[in-house]
Amino acid sequence: MQAAQVQYDFFSEENAPKWRGLLVPSLNKVLSQVHPKLSSQEDALQYIEELILLLLSMLCQAQPRSVQDVEERVQKSFPHPIDKWAIADAQAAIEKRKRRNPLALPVDKIHPLLKEVLGYKIDHQVSVYIVAVLEYISADILKLAGNYVRNIRHYEISQQDITVAMCADKVLMDMFHQDEEDISGFPLMDEEPSTSEEQTYYDLVKTFMAEVRQYLRDLNLIIKVFREPLASDAILFSHHNIFSRIVDIHEVTLKLLGLIEDTVEMTDEGSPHPLVGSCFEDLAEELAFDPYETYAQDILRTGFHDHFLNQLSKPGAAFYLQQLEEKSEDEEDKECLKQAITALLNLQSSMERICSKNMAKRRLSESACRFYSQQMKGKHLAIKKMNEIQKNIDGWEGKDIGQCCNEFIMEGKLTRVGAKHERHIFLFDGLMICCKSNHGQPRLPGASSTAEYRLKEKFLMRKVQINDKDDKEGEYRHAFEIILKDGNSVVFAAKSAEDKNGWMAALISLQYRSTLERMLDSAMLQEEKEEQMRLPGAELYRFATPDSEENVVFEENVQSKSGIPIIKAGTVLKLIERLTFHMYADPNFVRTFLTTYRSFCKPQELLGLLMERFEIPEPKPTEADQMAIENGDQPLSAELKRFRKEFVQPVQLRVLNVCRHWVEHHFYDFERDCQLLKCLEEFIALVRGKAMKKWVESITKIIQRKKQAQANGPSHNITFESSPPPIEWHLSKSGQTDQFDLMTLHPIEIARQLTLLESDFYRAVQPSELVGSVWTKEDKELNSPNLLRMIRHTTNLTLWFEKCIVETENLEERAAVVARIIEILQVFQELNNFNGVLEVVSAMNSSPVYRLDHTFEVKRKILEEAHELSEDHYKKYLAKLRSINPPCVPFFGIYLTNILKTEEGNPDFLKRHGKELINFSKRRKVAEITGEIQQYQNQPYCLRVESDIRKFFENLNPMEDKAEKEFADYLFNKSLEIEPRNARSLPRYPKKYNCPLKSPGVRPSSVRPGTMRHPTPLQNEPRKISYSRIPDSEMESAASAPNSPRTPLTPPPASAASSSTDIGSVFDSPQGPSSPFHSRSSSVSSMVSFHRNTEDTTVPPPVPPRRRPESAPAESSPSKVYSPRYSLSTERTSVSEPPDSPPTLPPREPVRTPDVFSSSNSPLHLQPPPLGRIRSSEPTLSQTFFPPSPFSPLTPPPPPTPSPSLGPSGPDCCSDSALLPLGGAAGPPVPPRQSTSSAAAQAIPKLPPKTYKRELVSHPSLVHRDGPPLLENANPS
Structure with missing residues (x-):
């Protein structure tokens, strides 16, 4: 029976219709959980469905009958650390407390089909466990592909995106392609145009913002994954001495990104692009970039290498490194953490690149420069470089480099221990190619005699492990080891310690990049769950009332293209809160609200609510905080700083943004009510703060422009491409108005x-x-x-x-x-x-x-x-x-008809738990009609x-x-x-x-x-x-x-x-x-x-x-x-x-x-x-x-x-x-x-x-x- 079950083919003509499309709708839900702002093409979800069915086939080959059987199969088949995380998710899914949060994948549909696959009936709990494992892997694939899509500034995941992202991830490649030597999946020529093409100002701003976000993620990786475990014991470690002012750098980066995002958000629709120069100017005046200089001096100073080793050699230090290893739960990662100096040299190489122009104390290694400059190159340049390298290698066999690699990392000379001649190494993200200088005739018929190198061996990076080697007198110095999957190994030696550091930084980064990314995601998710921002109480600030069905209702299973939830109904306070929400900006909601608010709120009331929303009180300290304050401590300083930065400032900026849109597009409200305009001007005049100054000036200029236009009358200065036709006259001529x-x-x-x-x-x-x-x-x-x-x-x-x-x-x-x-x-x-x-x-x-x-x-x-x-x-x-x-x-009548039917056919309020909520869905429909009129x-x-x-x-x-x-x-x-009527002849009348x-x-x-x-x-x-x-x-x-x-x-x-x-x-x-x-x-x-x-x-x-x-x-x-x-x-x-x-x-x-x-x-x-x-x-x-x-x-x-x-x-x-x-x-x-x-x-x-x-x-x-x-x-x- 077992042999029969192994032969079960999910993709045969008989079985494929039972499974095809079964998981696609659920995979869409998984995508909305991991990347709410992204969408996916149908073929991409179908491709993930095929991968999940392959995984299910692999799990079913072991003939599992219990949860323990499935867990053992996962531990044997899944690479580290993904096996531990998948098991943890599956165990949580079968706990009783988790049953109220069902899985996204359809357990009820998969459970009866598993009987046919296995040949026997299994317990429903086993099916839940299997489906939970499959859902975790599908989420991991979608998370990885989504990160790749965001990095290339796209908004939809394609099958090609999934293939490319997976090929760059060692863990997933080991899972799905364990026995394949290489895989084709990098058709990169269609990815994006060459970076040499001219870009507009706005394109440059968007590109810069994307790079800053990625840079911020790298800083989070250093702080969350490395710094925090080491800094948890101040007695053993001085985190400042190890990581210098990395936290200050993180803070200024976060501030810069926030300023640019606010500027882009507040840019008027009619403006050609956002003007972000003031963002840099403001930070420069505050000397906010100074931590870079201190950081570079600390990291690059003489003796830092020995200082770091001394820090790690203190008694008890190994215990914290052991904790970090246990947290990663990855044998390969433990080996990486033992070589912590290598990871910090990676950071050191990055700072060398930043400070190379101002600090010439050390020679910037060619390898480090190549390793880090690769991210600046466009895809077309990378393809061109790989093709040139392949043409320059005599004896190349197999698929092209561009089919199994995405990026060129670095090249250089290394000596293979035991060989007579040194090797010239080309390192890509998927391959390490070892060549020998070509001094003789080509070995293969038809090969070019101009090839500079001859192929000796190549290693798939996902099938090797990197191990640091201590120096052995008489054998090798500055060496590291490449361990193959079959247990064999190859030792390479560099010419100097600096060259070795460059190679190790590149190799370790390639091998553990996906693992570190997963660790960072896990750490930041946990931090977000644990650290809830403290807000003022509802008795102090009405807009701080928690969401409930009694005050706000969202559209079910409906989100905007940006991933923002769409409001169906809510109280006026909740609508104002979401209009100026601190977590995201919703321009469509602002336009719809300002178009329709008069049906449930008067202009004076709206202005009063916006002013109330702007004045945000600080949260009250708890009793414990009060006692600490009396003792001279400042327990709320960090929380208040975060509160002002992440809540107060975004909310106030968005209040001003709503006011700006109001006066720009709906100034007739102020023309009809002079008192309303006076109140707005008084409110704007009282706004203080450097960040608010330019927005106040913008609103003031708009008001002055509108007043001037009102005084001068409407302007009809319109320029056309061609002159209008002349006036046509018939019997009456110009000036003969009586005729x-x-x-x-x-x-x-x-x-x-x-x-x-x-x-x-x-x-x-x-x-x-x-x-x-x-x-x-x-x-x-x-x-x-x-x-x-x-x-x-x-x-x-x-x-x-x-x-x-x-x-x-x-x-x-x-x-x-x-x-x-x-x-x-x-x-x-x-x-x-x-x-x-x-x-x-x-x-x-x-x-x-x-x-x-x-x-x-x-x-x-x-x-x-x-x-x-x-x-x-x-x-x-x-x-x-x-x-x-x-x-x-x-024809205006058809619009009035639709508006009347919408107004009469939908209630103004929706009742929820005895409370009447404003039916904003109705207003949104009316706004869509008015939007068509306006176009x-x-x-x-x-x-x-x-x-x-x-x-x-x-x-x-x-x-x-x-x-x-x-x-x-x-x-x-x-x-x-x-x-x-019925006349035999018509009356005759004179002309x-x-x-x-x-x-x-x-x-x-x-x-x-x-x-x-x-x-x-x-x-x-x-x-x-x-x-x-x-x-x-x-x-x-x-x-x-x-x-x-x-x-x-x-x-x-x-x-x-x-x-x-x-x-x-x-x-x-x-x-x-x-x-x-x-x-x-x-x-x-x-x-x-x-x-x-x-x-x-x-x-x-x-x-x-x-x-x-x-x-x-x-x-x-x-x-x-x-x-x-x-x-x-x-x-x-x-x-x-x-x-x-x-x-x-x-x-x-x-x-x-x-x-x-x-x-x-x-x-x-x-x-x-x-x-x-x-x-x-x-x-x-x-x-x-x-x-x-x-x-x-x-x-x-x-x-x-x-x-x-x-x-x-x-x-x-x-x-x-x-x-x-x-x-x-x-x-x-x-x-x-x-x-x-x-x-x-x-x-x-x-x-x-x-x-x-x-x-x-x-x-x-x-x-x-x-x-x-x-x-x-x-x-x-």
Whole structure:
């Protein structure tokens, strides 16, 4: 049975599917534990999974049946010291107290599979022990790979990173590659560019910070691993005499790194790079670098070597060295510690390099220089060096040096004891190559005769041990021994003691580097657990309250890319604490908080909390401390120093950083409240401390700059790559403001000036005007002035378009007005002014305009394409918005919709243990929407402002002195007047315009390089811009419906007819064939041009007579409501009518948007399309902007007019949907046109035939304009 179990293959076709991917999710958790700030590629985790399965196979080969069996296998198979640490972790895992902290790897999934691997069932505790061992090794691999990735300043671990890191680690190589002679794993050419490339200032700062962190780790290695054990007994050792001022060096290094990190953190986003010169200057003025001189003098002075040996030869000294050996639990490490002089010579060599320019007492050895300069070389230089060495060696066999080594360390002459000739040695991190000078012909055919050396032998560094040798008179001096794995050894002798010290320093460092790193990690982790920073009590400092579920909740299993936990909810105090946390900075949290805090905290309260956070009291001494103080001791001096350095200073700097971001990006808070600005300036003036001085100056300068800009007004000095196009003029010229009108101004310039105006409005909206739906609250004029200005402009422009159409009584002129508006829409499209496009669409969908059937016989395609932007949850609009290059004016309504849904669909507070915590996750979602708005606010248009035209549109007042309902009724009644319902012929009206109706087109008069190009005139190129040509598959991949916490499911088709939520809106998504825009017949393309000269059109053209079908209902006024969803088929007698009856047109309803100054239903007051023209099964958008409500309290509904086809009507016969402002209302009926006598048909030019019929449903009331609460005024609750 044992033989069968040994043959179990984890990677066979039969077994691999059972194990593949089993450990990958758990390995991700392990990575988050050892390196929270790093991520890993999938193939890297799969590679570690393969290694862990190899390890599991090795453990199972011993057929373990108990924990003791597994432990013995680990001790025999694992190299030191990793076996001891793995066993310790496994034993801790099976203790009862550890069961509450389960392992990351899935024990419950691995346990049943082990029965199949072993052939018998084992105890669950044994499985836990095995899995704990595997988890420890996986954590060790990920820790090692993560350190390597951080050193090369990457943030994601790849499989190549793991391979490279493991090949440089002797312990792991011994574990996984015990029987392999070499291993390929160093494809270094893709690692990073050569260091010779030019670097920016910021790149140099980041590189320096990375090197300082590594240097700090080296200092920690000396202090934590070597100094502290020796310094634990002051009687035997004088740690100052051995290690000099190494602690002072550590302190100044830590201080320098902290200053640079603070400078980088406080650097403004708009600044090209952080200015770190002051960091060095401040420390230099304090003479903080002086310990280096003292340290170098102590270490390099004559006799230090003997002094150190004397220190170690004191009675009892061996006991402490023995303790250090026991702590490492590594036989090889014990041998290393016996040669402590070698380890200190390593440090001595480093100081020689630092002081070589100023202290020429000793010659800096070539070996030491090469050993330490290797870290300064780039990877490409290392590869180049290794290739040159290999080419210079005659007789090289096997894999290239670059495939099994990562770094070149040093080279030099050594004598092999017992050999006649000396050897030239090349030392790499993975190989030691021994060569002989090549004085003869090459030994191998084809080898280069120019090779300087001939290969004699090579040693894999992970398979040898280094042993120091005492001098033997007559045999060798300055010697050391290389012991091979098979027990054989080779002795090399150097020419001098200094040369030997250099070689031993390099060899010992290579052999024990990974062991010492692990010892350092263990020591620092233990120190962090034992030494908790003492903080002031919560009664003295409210921000020192410990975290609990009652005051802060974090998102589960979610971290930012930087590894910082994401707050889900918390109290105001906890949010402020994390905003200015001492352990890390979170710029994203600062931006989100300052954008959204007004929904749960007032500016004055925030400033007060920041000032309270800044004033940090010192922790009170305990009773024992008090007694020590009375005795003249200072027990708190070290703790207070650490407290000020690691808590007080970081917190205060981050408070100032928040203040700086506040005044830089949200100065409007201070513009609205002068007292708030005064308090901030007084607080800043009281801040003291050299470290704080430059941040106070920075905040003061920003405040002065903002005040100056406020006094001088906004600056419009913008430089473009090309000059803007010239102003286009049509019938009215510059200065003739009294003649400005829709038909006299050039359509291109109308669109340009409106785009500039709306772009300015859009770019002026601040995030604070959106958070908390404040534009719907009582103080909206104070909190959302810029947003309301844009809303009101949009409302006025939409109403103006409608008024221009319905007040043009002459049919030919009215068709020309519609054509002109559609040309403006085309230029909007060219300029990416989506807000303007949807303004036109809203005007055309309004009830007074929509019902003008004769007017819309042409230009239908252009409107259809523009309308497609809002279909299918704005899918094509979103795709278009993401595909274009700024500048643009996005449609603001979709943002307001998403914000409203987020605000209404998520609670402001989350209850935890009876306490209400601020739902910050909700604020984060709103901040993401405002962030998307802001990304389109940066790029202005390269267009000229024509002040007269701009003033004309700024001062639009289409409603004049009329009330909103009065104006809406006026428009609809005017619409009925110019095109009566069921009339056999249209009334004839005189012309309104004395000017030519012919359009100048939408092509700029002078198209030149660098100017904006617009589409050709609509008559010549009606399909110039077609959103419908975007493939659906592309749209599905490029855009999706806006995320919303309250997006409901689409109702089933069966319920569409009766659903009270089937509301059409410009914010909604029309679907299906219910819209005439979906018809694709030749009648739409067979357009009739209405652009005729005045001379040719002195009389309005005749219109085919219209007769009222027998089944048509009676005409209803705009104030009457009928039950919707009734259709009536009519017969057509037109000669051009197709044989089959076309589909009916869905019902329409007149929808009016009220004046924004009094009430409103839509955030942008865009007209919703009449029901039936656009029908959507998605109710949420329209419900948000056009909420259902009873009839207006100002205008009660009049009694309905009876209809022969609908029967008696009244409150009882109306469906629920009829009471809705949009959902249940139907538009006015327009009967199909019918041919008259043949003579009349010959005399009257025919209009293009209709391809659809209309549902004849009575017209609803306009009460929705007064009834529903306004988004501008309404309380969202």
